[in-house]
Amino acid sequence: MLTKKDLLGIKELSVEEINLILDTAAVFKDVLGRDIKKVPTLRGKTTVNLFFEPSTRTRTSFELAAKRLSTDVINFSVPTSSVVKGESLIDTALTVQALGADFIIIRHSSSGVPHLLAKKLKASVINAGDGTNEHPTQALLDAFTIREKKEKIEGLEIAIVGDIAHSRVAKSNIYCLKKLGAKIRLIGPPTLIPKELERMDIDVFHNMEAGLKDVDVLMMLRIQMERQGRGFFPSTKEYSRNWGLTSERFSLAKDDVIVMHPGPMNRGVEITSEIADGPRSVILEQVTNGLAVRMAVMYLLAGVKR
Amino acid sequence: MSKELMNKMDIDRALTRMAHEIIEKNKGTEKLCLVGIQRGGVHLAKRLASKIKQIEKKDIPVGSLDIAFYRDDLNIRKEQPVVRRTEVLFEVTDLKIILVDDVLFTGRSIRAALDALIDLGRPASIQLVVLIDRGHRELPIKADYVGKNIPTALSETVEVQLVEEGLEDRVILESPLVPL
Amino acid sequence: MNILIKNGHIIDPSQGIDRVGDILIEDGKIKEVHIQGKEQRAKPPPTPPSPSRGEGKGEGESLLSESRIIDAFGLIVIPGLIDMHVHLREPGFEYKETIKTGTMAAVKGGFTTVCCMPNTFPVNDNASVTELIIRKAAQEGLCTVFPIGAITKGQKGEELAEIGTMRKEGCIAFSDDGQPVMNSLIMRRALEYSKAFNVPVISHCEDLTLSEGGVMNEGLLSVTLGLSGIPAEAEMIMVYRDISLAELTGGRLHIAHVSTQGSVKLIRDAKKRGINVTAETCPHYFNLTQDAIKDFNTNAKVSPPLRTERDIEAIKEGLRDGTIDIIATDHAPHHKDEKQREFDMAPFGISGLETALSLSLKLVQKGILTINQLIEKMTLNPAKILRIDKGTLKVGSDADIVILDINKEYEVESERFASKGKNTPFEGWVLEGMPILTIYRGRAYER
Numbered sequence: 001m002l003t004k005k006d007l008l009g010i011k012e013l014s015v016e017e018i019n020l021i022l023d024t025a026a027v028f029k030d031v032l033g034r035d036i037k038k039v040p041t042l043r044g045k046t047t048v049n050l051f052f053e054p055s056t057r058t059r060t061s062f063e064l065a066a067k068r069l070s071t072d073v074i075n076f077s078v079p080t081s082s083v084v085k086g087e088s089l090i091d092t093a094l095t096v097q098a099l100g101a102d103f104i105i106i107r108h109s110s111s112g113v114p115h116l117l118a119k120k121l122k123a124s125v126i127n128a129g130d131g132t133n134e135h136p137t138q139a140l141l142d143a144f145t146i147r148e149k150k151e152k153i154e155g156l157e158i159a160i161v162g163d164i165a166h167s168r169v170a171k172s173n174i175y176c177l178k179k180l181g182a183k184i185r186l187i188g189p190p191t192l193i194p195k196e197l198e199r200m201d202i203d204v205f206h207n208m209e210a211g212l213k214d215v216d217v218l219m220m221l222r223i224q225m226e227r228q229g230r231g232f233f234p235s236t237k238e239y240s241r242n243w244g245l246t247s248e249r250f251s252l253a254k255d256d257v258i259v260m261h262p263g264p265m266n267r268g269v270e271i272t273s274e275i276a277d278g279p280r281s282v283i284l285e286q287v288t289n290g291l292a293v294r295m296a297v298m299y300l301l302a303g304v305k306r
Numbered sequence: 307m308s309k310e311l312m313n314k315m316d317i318d319r320a321l322t323r324m325a326h327e328i329i330e331k332n333k334g335t336e337k338l339c340l341v342g343i344q345r346g347g348v349h350l351a352k353r354l355a356s357k358i359k360q361i362e363k364k365d366i367p368v369g370s371l372d373i374a375f376y377r378d379d380l381n382i383r384k385e386q387p388v389v390r391r392t393e394v395l396f397e398v399t400d401l402k403i404i405l406v407d408d409v410l411f412t413g414r415s416i417r418a419a420l421d422a423l424i425d426l427g428r429p430a431s432i433q434l435v436v437l438i439d440r441g442h443r444e445l446p447i448k449a450d451y452v453g454k455n456i457p458t459a460l461s462e463t464v465e466v467q468l469v470e471e472g473l474e475d476r477v478i479l480e481s482p483l484v485p486l
Numbered sequence: 487m488n489i490l491i492k493n494g495h496i497i498d499p500s501q502g503i504d505r506v507g508d509i510l511i512e513d514g515k516i517k518e519v520h521i522q523g524k525e526q527r528a529k530p531p532p533t534p535p536s537p538s539r540g541e542g543k544g545e546g547e548s549l550l551s552e553s554r555i556i557d558a559f560g561l562i563v564i565p566g567l568i569d570m571h572v573h574l575r576e577p578g579f580e581y582k583e584t585i586k587t588g589t590m591a592a593v594k595g596g597f598t599t600v601c602c603m604p605n606t607f608p609v610n611d612n613a614s615v616t617e618l619i620i621r622k623a624a625q626e627g628l629c630t631v632f633p634i635g636a637i638t639k640g641q642k643g644e645e646l647a648e649i650g651t652m653r654k655e656g657c658i659a660f661s662d663d664g665q666p667v668m669n670s671l672i673m674r675r676a677l678e679y680s681k682a683f684n685v686p687v688i689s690h691c692e693d694l695t696l697s698e699g700g701v702m703n704e705g706l707l708s709v710t711l712g713l714s715g716i717p718a719e720a721e722m723i724m725v726y727r728d729i730s731l732a733e734l735t736g737g738r739l740h741i742a743h744v745s746t747q748g749s750v751k752l753i754r755d756a757k758k759r760g761i762n763v764t765a766e767t768c769p770h771y772f773n774l775t776q777d778a779i780k781d782f783n784t785n786a787k788v789s790p791p792l793r794t795e796r797d798i799e800a801i802k803e804g805l806r807d808g809t810i811d812i813i814a815t816d817h818a819p820h821h822k823d824e825k826q827r828e829f830d831m832a833p834f835g836i837s838g839l840e841t842a843l844s845l846s847l848k849l850v851q852k853g854i855l856t857i858n859q860l861i862e863k864m865t866l867n868p869a870k871i872l873r874i875d876k877g878t879l880k881v882g883s884d885a886d887i888v889i890l891d892i893n894k895e896y897e898v899e900s901e902r903f904a905s906k907g908k909n910t911p912f913e914g915w916v917l918e919g920m921p922i923l924t925i926y927r928g929r930a931y932e933r
Contacts, residue, residue: 027372112711168712
């Protein structure tokens with residue numbers, strides 16, 4: 001049983017709660033494998049996708065998850081909403097709640113916004129990415145995928161490569177996989193890896209070749225082009241030359257390594273197409289698993305007593 | 307206060323009888339499958355399958371069904387039901403499904419199970435086996451095979467304990483203590 | 487208009503008084519101070535004033551009877567406190583605070599003199615704004631308000647403001663608080679030019695290029711909260727620059743709201759070298775670490791940001807050894823709606839006037855400062871830096887007096903603040919010691 005009405009971050013979850021979500025997701029994955037992929041579980045409930053930041057993948061995944069659970073779904077995205085008219089965040093959220101939302105899926109460019117709304121709203125708030133804080137469902141679906149492929153997480157050597165500093169996906173994954181007993185290493189330029197993280201018993205490699213050695217799971221992060229020219233790295237070309245995942249570098253990892261990417265990918269920058277589309281890639285399975293994990297989260301939050 | 311309604315032997319005899327009834331009514335085991343409702347029903351379905359095999363020398367497929375996603379009381383239950391896997395590893399369309407549960411009470415679990423089954427495919431028919439029918443139906447649902455009919459009060463609870471769950475086979479009626 | 491305060495424990499660092507005694511107030515001035523058990527014993531005790539009815543209450547004030555005897559037995563009697571760093575928000579941001587509500591908060595908190603920063607709208611960068619603030623304060627203020635003028639026009643850090651004219655109009659110090667002067671040449675000129683008028687330049691030390699986008703202290707917590715960090719170095723770099731410029735120019739530099747261990751060290755060294763530098767810190771920098779932000783609490787968002795345990799210890803040591811001369815509040819009231827929003831977007835600042843004294847008394851309770859030293863840092867030292875005739879109980883000076891009950895416990899409830907700004911990270915804290923009566927120019931305000 002989950003104890004809080006909201007899913008704000010992995011930081012707020014216990015190991016038991018993470019495992020419960022993953023176990024429940026496995027059941028939903030079965031449902032998704034059937035001809036009739038929908039269950040009536042949450043019929044009559046309303047889900048609002050409140051996205052203050054553009055997103056197609058995550059929003060679509062939540063939307064479909066909500067529909068598979070038989071909730072009604074409203075997409076409340078920024079350009080059409082009154083947010084641009086200067087309405088305050090709290091007012092927007094209260095309006096959405098007044099429409100009868102039971103679940104509010106929120107993405108916002110400012111860290112902590114889901115936490116602020118969770119305090120103000122009776123609805124279950126699910127964090128779909130806040131600033132550079134967390135993206136909990138992505139970490140859960142990654143953990144689910146790893147568990148499915150490797151049959152365990154404890155003791156695995158997992159490398160996260162790229163812009164850790166600005167990545168909520170990396171943060172949530174670090175917390176989640178550490179809680180589940182994996183060993184985490186971070187690979188990337190020093191400007192993109194906060195040195196404070198070393199205090200969390202995490203190994204940091206600035207050299208890609210050294211970092212890839214003996215890795216069981218390789219998580220590549222999207223390099224955001226806007227970081228270039230802001231002093232984080234001089235050019236994507238130089239980034240790619242040093243930290244891009246090429247076939248030669250890839251051979252340094254374990255033979256049964258799996259490669260993950262939260263998407264959208266910059267092919268040829270952080271990852272080459274040969275690897276992204278290759279046999280060790282589980283990138284598309286991550287997408288499928290995302291649905292199951294999000295259904296599990298919504299189902300379990302619906303059971304939290306207020 | 308608790309009272310034993312059935313012991314190991316009683317349960318076994320009831321299952322044997324129902325296995326015979328199932329074969330008789332269906333004129334053999336053609337197109338037959340057993341689906342137990344998590345969790346008690348699953349154990350009983352497996353036992354019925356082995357009894358049928360003893361009698362007919364035929365293997366019939368057994369599946370397990372979790373009905374958590376189909377319940378109508380998710381909003382009012384004190385505790386959210388634990389979700390278990392539904393494992394029906396065969397195509398149910400055109401099969402005669404023998405649905406197995408331990409206790410038949412209000413009929414709501416069976417209603418949920420019927421919905422869950424229909425979402426898996428289009429069976430030729432669904433028949434219901436229960437070990438205990440304790441009455442108090444709230445829906446127009448009736449079992450085709452009953453191990454034992456037991457009149458109960460609403461305040462009482464019926465518990466089926468099975469060796470598969472690490473207990474001794476028996477059925478117990480729990481009555482709340484009545485103040486003198 | 488007479489008050490006799492009897493039997494109180496009088497502490498006045500300006501005269502070195504730390505004894506039980508009586509104070510007689512007449513016509514808003516301190517008429518007599520009688521210390522028990524001293525040579526003054528030869529003098530007859532002050533005559534109690536003849537009872538007469540008060541002239542009626544002032545609007546919105548809890549004005550007590552104007553002729554009375556106050557028995558201060560068991561209480562501490564100190565000069566009215568001076569806060570040389572507040573934001574009164576008027577003109578321009580009256581929805582956050584006004585001179586009236588801000589000075590009401592001051593008096594409630596035991597302050598009888600406040601110096602307001604120039605980041606109003608329009609900015610106090612010319613004599614007409616200074617005049618407006620002084621006039622408003624005279625009309626509506628409940629305590630003395632000294633404006634602080636902007637160093638540069640519009641606080642833009644480009645062109646010096648008319649420091650001399652504003653000085654004549656009543657500004658007693660100059661600062662671009664909140665918008666630090668990034669151009670070192672301009673800062674050099676300010677420190678040089680201000681010498682002609684013998685006024686301190688107050689520096690909000692923050693390298694804006696290094697702190698860009700930052701909303702809290704940089705460290706593991708900022709990483710795990712996903713909030714942009716402001717490294718301690720952003721403060722230290724500017725502290726070092728301004729100390730160097732003070733040395734170069736011989737100007738009077740006052741460093742506002744010191745928050746880091748490194749800054750304390752730099753200031754300590756500068757003082758040792760005889761550089762003309764003074765420094766302040768605020769109660770939140772020795773009572774709170776960055777952990778106060780953990781739940782994205784915007785009421786703990788302040789500039790400079792709350793730091794670490796190590797910094798708190800260094801600041802306490804700096805207060806103890808005199809490196810940090812004064813405690814100011816950096817009272818920065820904001821409207822509730824402004825704070826109740828995205829952490830990134832919420833404004834920096836803490837409403838501090840009404841909790842400052844109690845929070846500072848913790849230093850005494852923990853044995854870091856004596857009560858004498860604390861009062862010195864909130865009365866005599868700011869008066870010296872600002873060269874004002876306040877913060878003293880000398881006979882003939884304004885009867886600005888606070889009666890303090892150091893044992894009284896209370897819970898911080900922002901809803902009861904007189905300030906419009908309810909933005910405090912100390913909500914619900916139980917504090918020990920509070921001003922129970924503030925007398926400003928002979929008028930008494932009960933808390």
